[in-house]
Amino acid sequence: METIIPITGRVKYKITLDPGVWIFDDRKLDLNTYFSETQKNDDALEEYTKSVSKHWDREIMEGAVYPPTLKTEVKFEKEKVLTGTFGIPFKPFLVNAEPDQTAKTFVIEYGNDDQVALPLEEASGLILGFSKDGKPLKEDGPLHVYYQDGSNKENPIKNVTGFKVE
Template sequence: METIILLTGNVKYNITLDPGVWIFDDRKVDLTTYFDSEKKSENLIEKYTKEVSAHWDREIKEGAIIPPTTQSEKKFKKTEILNGTFGIHFHDFLKHSSPTQDAKNLKIVTTTETVVISLQEAFDAILGFSLNGKPLKEDGPVHFYFGDGSNRHNPIKGITKFIIE
């Protein structure tokens, strides 16, 4: 099965998606809890400022002491990655492809059908790429979940290509 997916069509830049490397991406989300959690729009600058501020405060109070929990935190992260079910927001990829002004829809081409959705729905979507720590090989390489989670138990599977129209 092909593990690379193309994002083409009415875009300024064609994008090649490789789900195999997303496990290392900090933007990944845990799909077991994502659709159950409260959605709040975050201001990325505000989030960054809070994180840097907290780090700065800790440095001032404690100094640059490496906590003894570092090894157990690494082990926990590794276990989480090896057993987790993850997805990634689709909007970053769509944004980087720079859809043209007249682009209105996204055509999702699968091995069995073609599904057409609005570009706005696509911007809210999540691409699932890992199930219980394993890449989606049987019916993957990605599963397409609507942002509201309406198809969370029956995502669009077997995707081979995305075409913006």
């Protein structure tokens, strides 16, 4: 099983994806809850403002010391990483590859020469699953591909070998 997944075809930059390092990525999503939660538009400025506001409120309420609650939060996050099921949005990788303006189709290659073709616009909504119960997807991985609406949540595209922009 190859653990590096290429994005090829009509792109400016042919890039490779390594799911083994995504466990450390802040963009990771908890797949146990992702499809059941209502999705919202990500606004980076709004998220930053909320995080700074939360930090400011904590300093006002508890003082500018390292409160013991932060230590337990870090421990909880560490345990969550070791036991969680995670995915990551595909959109940033597709944007970095810079598809050609004339490209219309996105192909997911999996298994033994099987393919699924999607309109390129739908590809930016894909979620790439890379971990189940704290373990990498070795049996049928290294990636599982989920549609944004979760319609294939129970039966994702497995054994992904590459992505191609056409």
